Amino acid sequence: MSVAAETDRQVISRHSKSFALAARLLPGPERRRAEALYAWCRAADDAVDHAASPAAARSALDALHAGVDDAYAGRATGGPAAALQLVVRECGVPREYPLAMLAGFAMDAAGTRYGTADDLLVYCYRVAGVVGQMMCHAFGVTDPRALPHADALGRAMQLTNVARDVAEDWARGRLYLPAEWLPTPPRPGEPLDDAALAPAVRRALDLAGELYRSGDAGLKYLPPRCRFAVRVAGLVYADIGRRVAAAGYRVSAPRAVVPRWRKAVLVVAAATRR
Numbered sequence: 001m002s003v004a005a006e007t008d009r010q011v012i013s014r015h016s017k018s019f020a021l022a023a024r025l026l027p028g029p030e031r032r033r034a035e036a037l038y039a040w041c042r043a044a045d046d047a048v049d050h051a052a053s054p055a056a057a058r059s060a061l062d063a064l065h066a067g068v069d070d071a072y073a074g075r076a077t078g079g080p081a082a083a084l085q086l087v088v089r090e091c092g093v094p095r096e097y098p099l100a101m102l103a104g105f106a107m108d109a110a111g112t113r114y115g116t117a118d119d120l121l122v123y124c125y126r127v128a129g130v131v132g133q134m135m136c137h138a139f140g141v142t143d144p145r146a147l148p149h150a151d152a153l154g155r156a157m158q159l160t161n162v163a164r165d166v167a168e169d170w171a172r173g174r175l176y177l178p179a180e181w182l183p184t185p186p187r188p189g190e191p192l193d194d195a196a197l198a199p200a201v202r203r204a205l206d207l208a209g210e211l212y213r214s215g216d217a218g219l220k221y222l223p224p225r226c227r228f229a230v231r232v233a234g235l236v237y238a239d240i241g242r243r244v245a246a247a248g249y250r251v252s253a254p255r256a257v258v259p260r261w262r263k264a265v266l267v268v269a270a271a272t273r274r
Contacts, residue, residue, distance in 0.1 A: 021232065021233075021236065021263060021267075022229045022230065022232050022233035022236075023035055023038070023229070025225070025228055025229035025232060025267075026225060026226060026229045027223075027225045027226070030138060030139050030140070030223075030225070030226055032086075033086070033087045033090065033091065033138035033139075034135060034138055034139075036083040036084070036086045036087050037083070037084070037087050037131070037134055037135065037138055039080060039083040040080045040081070040083045040084040040098070041101065041131060043079070043080035043083075044064050044080065044101065044102065044105060045105060045127075047060040047061075047063070047064060048060050048061060048064075048105040048106075048108055048109050049108065049172075051109070054109065054110075057109035058109065060109075061102060061105065061106055061109060064102055064105075065099075065102060067079070067080060067081035067084070068081070068084065068095070068098050068099065068102070070085070071084040071085035071088050071098075072085075072088055072095055074089065084098060087134070087137070087138055091137040091138055091140070092137060093134050093137045093138075094137075097130040097133055097134045098130075098134075100125070100126045100130045101126055101127060101130050101131070103126050104123055104125075104126025104127035105127065107123055107126070108174065111173060111174065113175060113179065113185070114175075114176060114177070114178045114179065115178060115179045115180060116178050116179075116180050117178050117180065117181070117203075117207065119178060120159075120162070120176060120177075120178050121155060123158075123176070124154070124155040124158040124159060124162075125151060125154075125155060127158060128154035128155055128157055128158035129150075129151035129152070129154040129155045129158075130151070130154070131154050132149075132150030132151055132152075132153050132154035132215075133147050133150050133151055133154070135150060135230075136150045136221075136222075139222060139223060139226040140223065141221055141222060141223075141226075143221045145218075145221060146218050146221035146222065148214070148218070149214055149215050149217055149218020149219075149221070150215070150218060152211040152212075152214035152215045152218070153211065153212065153214070153215025153216075153218070153230070153234055154215075155208075155211050156208040156209075156210075156211035156212040156214075156215055156234075156237070156238075157208075157233075157234075157237045159204050159205070159207055159208035159211065160204075160205065160208050160237050160238070160240050160241045160244075162176040162177065162204050163201045163204040163205045163208070163241060163244050163249075164240055164241075164244050164255065164256050165255075166192065166197060166201060166251040167192060167251045167252060168255070170186070170192055170251075173188065177197065177200040177201070177204065178200070181199070181200035181203050181204075182196065182197065182200050183196055184196070192251050192252070194248075194250040194251055194252050197249075197251050198248065198249035198250060198251075199249075201244065201249040201251065202245070202249045205241045205244060205245060205249075208238075208241055209238075209241070212234060212238050215234055216231075216234065219231055228270055228271065231270040231273065232266060232267055232270045235266040235269060235270055236258050236263055236266055239258045239262065239266060240256050240257075240258055241256075243256035243257075243258070244256045
């Protein structure tokens with residue numbers, strides 16, 4: 001295994017136990033590509049999120065765009081751009097996908113607020129739906145009918161993140177819940193009100209549930225081992241949403257986490273499910 005692959009594997013293991021679990025269930029080449037894509041996505045997200053100022057975030061986005069150019073020109077020699085280049089070279093990932101993701105990160109850098117559910121879904125497509133579509137290419141899927149379902153699964157997972165992380169995002173000055181779902185959107189610096197926000201959190205998870213069903217319907221287009229791994233990822237993420245719901249959709253509740261024993265149960269459920 002190459003140093004780059006080891007680095008990519010460390011990235012996914014450190015940042016996402018759920019995705020690391022799913023990746024371990026993939027065949028070797030598909031796992032290597034999935035880990036490389038995750039490493040690029042994670043590095044791009046962190047570069048914008050950890051920027052010290054809006055100007056620094058814009059500079060980070062410029063550097064990320066340059067890295068995409070390098071990856072598609074075949075001249076990336078290291079770092080996240082090289083991870084993206086690996087999958088581009090082997091699978092022909094369309095350039096529009098990583099560029100859409102950077103457009104989503106630009107929305108974060110600009111502090112975008114969302115007026116409607118449709119506005120939020122645009123963001124979810126850019127930062128997560130395209131990940132599902134890139135993974136289709138990483139898995140060697142050629143049937144274009146798989147792509148809308150992969151997009152739906154990515155958006156479902158992002159909506160689950162939105163529902164789980166309201167308080168954490170608010171601490172960073174971000175609010176993803178659409179204004180149309182809220183009686184009165186909170187003002188910057190105000191504490192969040194569980195009662196006011198719980199219905200919006202529930203709507204986010206209800207919408208995620210619809211998209212999980214679409215994602216599940218598209219699993220038939222994946223190779224069997226990839227289908228199993230993606231099913232596990234979807235079940236684990238949906239379980240996060242169930243834990244948010246069990247806590248009464250309260251944004252003040254402890255962060256919802258799926259314990260290891262429950263993940264093992266979900267792996268068995270995925271293995272026995274047709």
